[in-house]
Amino acid sequence: MTVALKKPPRSARKPKGDGHMRRGEILAAAEKIFIAEGYAGATIRKIADAVGVSSTALYMHFRDKDQILLEIGKEAIEQLLSINVALSQEPIDAVEKVRRMLDAYMRFAFENPNTYQLVFCGSNEAISVEKQQAVSDLGDRCFDEFSGPIREIAAAGRLKTGTAESAAQVLWAACHGIVSLVITKPSRNWAPPEELMQVTLDGVMHGLIADR
Amino acid sequence: MTVALKKPPRSARKPKGDGHMRRGEILAAAEKIFIAEGYAGATIRKIADAVGVSSTALYMHFRDKDQILLEIGKEAIEQLLSINVALSQEPIDAVEKVRRMLDAYMRFAFENPNTYQLVFCGSNEAISVEKQQAVSDLGDRCFDEFSGPIREIAAAGRLKTGTAESAAQVLWAACHGIVSLVITKPSRNWAPPEELMQVTLDGVMHGLIADR
DNA sequence: GCCCTGGGTGATTCCCGTTTAGTGTCAGGT
DNA sequence: ACCTGACACTAAACGGGAATCACCCAGGGC
Numbered sequence: 001m002t003v004a005l006k007k008p009p010r011s012a013r014k015p016k017g018d019g020h021m022r023r024g025e026i027l028a029a030a031e032k033i034f035i036a037e038g039y040a041g042a043t044i045r046k047i048a049d050a051v052g053v054s055s056t057a058l059y060m061h062f063r064d065k066d067q068i069l070l071e072i073g074k075e076a077i078e079q080l081l082s083i084n085v086a087l088s089q090e091p092i093d094a095v096e097k098v099r100r101m102l103d104a105y106m107r108f109a110f111e112n113p114n115t116y117q118l119v120f121c122g123s124n125e126a127i128s129v130e131k132q133q134a135v136s137d138l139g140d141r142c143f144d145e146f147s148g149p150i151r152e153i154a155a156a157g158r159l160k161t162g163t164a165e166s167a168a169q170v171l172w173a174a175c176h177g178i179v180s181l182v183i184t185k186p187s188r189n190w191a192p193p194e195e196l197m198q199v200t201l202d203g204v205m206h207g208l209i210a211d212r
Numbered sequence: 213m214t215v216a217l218k219k220p221p222r223s224a225r226k227p228k229g230d231g232h233m234r235r236g237e238i239l240a241a242a243e244k245i246f247i248a249e250g251y252a253g254a255t256i257r258k259i260a261d262a263v264g265v266s267s268t269a270l271y272m273h274f275r276d277k278d279q280i281l282l283e284i285g286k287e288a289i290e291q292l293l294s295i296n297v298a299l300s301q302e303p304i305d306a307v308e309k310v311r312r313m314l315d316a317y318m319r320f321a322f323e324n325p326n327t328y329q330l331v332f333c334g335s336n337e338a339i340s341v342e343k344q345q346a347v348s349d350l351g352d353r354c355f356d357e358f359s360g361p362i363r364e365i366a367a368a369g370r371l372k373t374g375t376a377e378s379a380a381q382v383l384w385a386a387c388h389g390i391v392s393l394v395i396t397k398p399s400r401n402w403a404p405p406e407e408l409m410q411v412t413l414d415g416v417m418h419g420l421i422a423d424r
Numbered sequence: 425g426c427c428c429t430g431g432g433t434g435a436t437t438c439c440c441g442t443t444t445a446g447t448g449t450c451a452g453g454t
Numbered sequence: 455a456c457c458t459g460a461c462a463c464t465a466a467a468c469g470g471g472a473a474t475c476a477c478c479c480a481g482g483g484c
Contacts, residue, residue, distance in 0.1 A: 022462085044441060054464050056442085065441065121333060122396030129399055136399070160418065162411035166403035170390060170411045177389020178382060184334030187341055187348070191378035199374035199382045199420070206372065207419020208411070234431080256472065266433055268474085277472065426484080433478070440471070447464070454457085 023061045025051050031072045038114050039069065066127050070135050073119040077138045080108050084145035094149035094156075095209055099201060101146050102175045106197050109179035121180055146172065158210045167208050174204045235273045237263050243284045250326050254281065278339050282347050285331040289350045292320050296357035306361035306368075307421055311413060313358050314387045318409050321391035333392055358384065370422045379420050386416045 029050035034042040044065050048055040062068045083104045087097055109116040119135055129136075147168040154164035162170065178200050182190050190196060241262035246254040256277050260267040274280045295316045299309055321328040331347055341348075359380040366376035374382065390412050394402050402408065 040440095043439085045439090053462095056444095056465085057463055059442075060462065117334075121392070122329075140400075161414045162407065163403065166407050166411045167415075169393075169403055170386075170408060170415055173389035173393050173408075173412065174382075174386040174416065175389070176393055177385035177387070180333070180392060181381075181385050181388055188352075191375065191381055195374065195378050196382060196385075199378045200385070202373045203379075203382055203419035204386065204415055205419070207415035207417070252471095255470090257470090265431095267472090268434080269432055271473075272431065428483090429479105429481090431479095434476100436475070437473085438471105439473105441469095443468075444466085445464100446466100448462095450459100450461080452458090452460105454455100 022051070022053070022057075026058060026061055026068065027071060030068050034069060034072060034118075035112075035114050039118060042069065066131050069118060070127070070131060073115055073135050074138060076108075076112055076115045077119060077135060077142060080105065081138060081142045081145065083108075084142055088145050088148055094152040095158075095205070097149040098146070098153070098171065098209075099205060101149075102171060102201060103197065105172075106175050106179050106200070109176075109183065110193055113183045116179065117183060120176060121184065143168070143172065153209055158212065160208055160210055162208065171204055171208060174200055234263075234265075234269075238270060238273055238280065239283060242280045246281055246284060246330075247324075247326050251281065251330060278343050281330060282339070282343060285327055285347050286350060288320075288324055288327045289331060289347060289354060292317065293350060293354045293357065295320075296354055300357050300360055306364040307370075307417070309361040310358070310365070310383065310421075311417060313361075314383060314413060315409065317384075318387050318391050318412070321388075321395065322405060325395045328391065329395060332388060333396065355380070355384065365421055370424065372420055372422050374420070383416055383420060386412055 026047065030042060030047045033046055033050060044058055045055045047068070048058055051057075058065075058068065062071070084101050087100050087104070090097070109120075119139065147164065150168040150171070151164045153159060154167065159167050161167070178196050181188075182193065182196065191199075238259065242254060242259045245258055245262060254277075256270055257267045259280070260270055263269075270277075270280065274283070296313050299312050299316070302309070304312075321332075331351065359376065362380040362383070363376045365371060366379065371379050373379070390408050393400075394405065394408065403411075
């Protein structure tokens with residue numbers, strides 16, 4: 001009988017009730033590819049191949065491509081958030097808290113360049129605002145954690161310029177500036193990252209916050 | 213009643229010897245669309261339609277899509293460069309020069325958000341390094357113009373921290389940080405741009421440069 | 425008249441993300 | 455033992471991007 005033509009499926013069909021596991025597998029594969037090849041490189045089909053599944057199958061578990069990658073971004077920000085939460089609970093000076101948070105932020109960016117870009121560089125115009133909501137909210141909580149000590153500093157009258165709000169935004173932005181430039185323009189000849197982080201932190205902290 | 217179809221323009225063949233003009237027309241149309249709709253929105257076909265020509269025709273004048281948009285970016289940076297050149301020739305204090313250059317830089321970014329992203333945010337991973345060369349070189353010249361006064365300041369022993377190189381990079385990055393964040397995340401509730409620019413400039417200048 | 429040439433074209437290719445219309449397998453009710 | 459329906463998954467196709475191909479065709483020089 002002509003059963004021989006049967007195309008061997010990608011592999012033996014995956015076990016039964018593990019639909020929920022698949023989600024994790026997809027995320028793991030997607031993260032690996034995304035970290036190695038960035039947003040455009042992390043194709044739906046490539047991810048599906050890596051999982052050993054048809055590209056359409058991804059739509060069983062995620063609404064669209066962006067949801068997969070934003071989930072990765074979400075997990076990354078959660079790390080950052082937990083660092084900030086931990087720092088904000090330590091019994092140290094508010095200025096020192098701010099400094100450490102910014103330091104952690106920059107190191108995080110250098111260690112996860114693609115993820116950082118995805119979340120903080122709006123690297124892809126295609127991701128609509130609503131889709132970003134979950135990640136965006138987490139980012140807000142991260143920023144809240146950071147602006148807590150800033151408000152303390154402002155309340156103590158130690159802000160050299162600006163309000164608690166604008167000072168927090170500017171401090172954050174300065175750190176974002178250096179890491180995003182170094183990440184997206186690696187071909188320019190930058191000073192060593194450690195020096196850049198140091199100079200950024202020193203400069204911006206001394207520039208905005210009075211010593212004492 | 214039907215709106216007069218604008219289709220026919222294609223029929224009348226454009227005059228002959230104006231191959232060079234076509235290039236300008238394409239750039240003009242592309243710039244309009246790009247400014248309004250960003251990199252992804254500025255489609256080859258849309259641009260071609262706007263010019264009144266088939267999409268293929270664009271490849272007569274440009275190697276690929278990126279060359280068109282990078283040309284736009286190039287022209288924009290030339291503006292920035294000429295501002296910097298003009299400023300660097302004015303007989304004013306080096307610190308004031310730096311301040312005005314950074315101010316001009318940020319205002320330029322706010323006024324040309326899409327172009328700014330194209331050139332400075334590596335907003336599109338797809339544009340390879342070699343393609344960027346022309347624009348990148350212009351960016352370097354811009355930065356050179358900026359780091360001139362910084363070197364003066366460093367030579368005068370007025371740098372609070374870092375070297376002329378790293379200080380220049382950090383100053384630039386701080387300004388890049390605030391504008392790029394505001395541009396790419398317009399939904400966050402930012403302090404007014406003027407305040408952000410002011411605080412950034414004050415903070416970073418005072419933080420890195422001694423008051424003499 | 426002829427022919428070359430340069431600006432132009434429609435059809436085609438190759439990816440992309442996403443949609444549609446299924447297929448085979450099982451769990452549970454009857 | 456049989457249906458039924460949910461589930462996990464699939465092949466095929468769609469529409470829309472960039473880019474390439476093999477052609478056209480009007481003019482100008484000869």
